[in-house]
Amino acid sequence: MNDVVVRALRDDEFRAAHTLFRAALHAGPATDEQWERVRGVYQPGRALGAFDEHLIGTARSTDAELVVPGGTRLPMAAVTGVGVRADRTRRGVLTALMRHQLTEFAERGVTAAVLYATEGVIYGRFGYGIASRMRDCTVYRERARLRPGVPEGGEVELLTVDEAERRLPDVYARIPLRPGMMTRTERWWPGMFSHLRQSEGNVVTVVHHGTDGPDGFAVYRVDRDSGMSGTMNVIDLHYADASAFAGLWRFLLSVDLVGEITVRNRGLDEPLELLFTDPRACETRTVADESWLRLVDVEAALTARTWHGEPVVLEVTDPVLENNTGRYRVGPDGVERTDSAPDACLDVDALSMVYAGGWRPSALVAAGRIGAADTVTAERLDELTRTRYAPWCGTFF
Ligand SMILES: CC(=O)SCCNC(=O)CCNC(=O)[C@H](O)C(C)(C)COP(=O)(O)OP(=O)(O)OC[C@H]1O[C@@H](n2cnc3c(N)ncnc32)[C@H](O)[C@@H]1OP(=O)(O)O
Known part of the structure; x- marks a missing residue:
């Protein structure tokens, strides 16, 4: 990909981004009246544009709070409005947008990002996993x-x-x-x-x-x-x-x-x-699938929810936000970084899938998404992440 610049859009560029996004979904531009109604969803500073000599891609987010098992509310970014111009796809524009956006979230102290995906193959590579169905x-x-x-x-x-x-x-x-x-x-x-x-x-x-x-x-x-x-x-x-x-x-x-x-x-x-x-x-x-979750600050997210049973050491790999990569001892008494040998190894997208209780970790072990030594460890992971409710977002954005 040559000379693509990603930057936050100015307020007077929001409408062009909205038109680009709608075109990516095969919809025509908003009328003036429609734009007046929806312009408020664009939060200043939270809409990104990717440019060559033109605006060729966009992604935006809004600030919200996400409830996690135990009831704590985390600072969350609701990611939406993602689109790349049809004549510029498959050359890394989305990748540049996602990396920029996630890095900015991490710098700003956002703990988790959530989105609804148009297609199942797009977001896993950026660390998002299906959190709820x-x-x-x-x-x-x-x-x-x-x-x-x-x-x-x-x-x-x-x-x-x-x-x-x-x-x-x-x-x-x-x-x-x-x-x-x-x-x-x-x-x-x-x-x-x-x-x-x-x-x-x-x-x-x-x-x-x-x-x-x-x-x-x-x-x-x-x-x-x-x-x-x-x-x-x-x-x-x-x-x-x-x-x-x-x-x-x-x-x-x-x-x-x-x-x-x-x-x-x-x-x-x-x-x-x-x-x-x-x-x-x-x-x-x-x-x-409903919401896709991406833990932006793994340690803060792990600390925020309640856990059950015996502590488990997780080795997490995050290819995008490398600060997250490391070992965490996770249990009902708390969460800490550790050098101890891991009980289970997983990528951050798999962690995002089991975090809110939407999947049993043993199912991800069976699918090869979590590396665990034996079935006893898989059962400990199931107990660790046990939740009272199936997670559900219920707010489309
Ligand atoms: C949260 C939301 O807003 S969901 C809305 C998402 N937007 C849409 O569905 C609108 C229509 N689609 C698009 O605008 C674009 O195709 C996008 C945004 C999905 C992808 O943008 P691109 O710039 O093409 O993605 P990029 O080139 O960075 O792709 C990165 C990788 O993902 C793969 N990929 C990306 N999108 C797709 C897809 N739809 N189908 C299959 N593979 C895909 C690419 O092949 C590439 O893989 P590689 O690294 O192995 O070569």
Whole structure:
């Protein structure tokens, strides 16, 4: 690759970067009105451009916080907007962008970077691994009878899109975040509402009210062709507890002129089918990777989460951020760098996969992604990383 320079973009270059990114996804430029709505997602200083004589590639991030097992929130970079001009791909432009971005994250004290990937082959080489998985489900409304014992839930209130734009950030902020979830900042919401406003059809938001006030919400649109019954597409759904979960589903199932309800990008352990007398009223259509995690500061990230069982010495290799390479003694009593012989050896992408509990380390041992001496070590690793919940991000960016 000859003479490609990567640098932070000036604010007046954001729109060109947005146009480049959209073109990489085969979309035309944003209209002036669309740009006005989404320009706020560009955080000054956090958008990069790669240049030869032109802007040929871009990647950006926004600051947020990531919740890790045990509940600690880590400084996180939400990476998105990655694209390279079609006539400049496969000559190292993304590699230059990723190296620049990760180095800058490390210098700035970011502990973890997270992204959603368009393709599975792109990001592993930069140390990202699949941290969480998600499923898409269809609920067949006729068959979806709620079991006795499902919580009643509270009242729901219908909001216009304008009201939702004002109120949803506060409702989300009241919801306890599980491991893998992130804060939604004022940089995230404009993208969401720009998407909703561009959406064809009537986007509906409902807020659920529990005993202590708003504790959940759902955003949906019903697509109805010529027939009487349409398909409800649930675009966003979050809740604080089992009562709000059940209350929101009671409402969604009560909406008239709906035959099927599709919910996308849900956590794998969300017990939706368990609400119904016929669990097959909820059909899982696909399971796919959700968030990709990259531990930027391995020692800080390891220190931040809770661990179980006996300490284990991990030998971590990081080909991009070489300060991370080394041995760490990891256990419930703490984390320290060590010279002791390792129990297991792994690259930073594999560490990122098991970090939040989305994969059992023994599965990565079986796949040759973690080198461990024997099955006893693999079992110790499984115990070490045990988590109560399957990690789930639930916030697309
Ligand atoms: C978080 C997000 O924003 S996800 C959105 C990602 N963007 C897109 O999918 C838009 C369309 N695609 C693109 O713009 C580009 O193809 C990108 C950004 C995916 C890759 O950019 P490039 O500049 O071509 O990547 P670069 O040349 O640095 O590739 C590095 C390596 O990854 C490989 N690679 C990169 N992208 C791909 C891909 N899509 N498929 C297969 N291999 C790939 C390259 O072959 C290369 O491998 P090598 O070192 O063994 O030769």
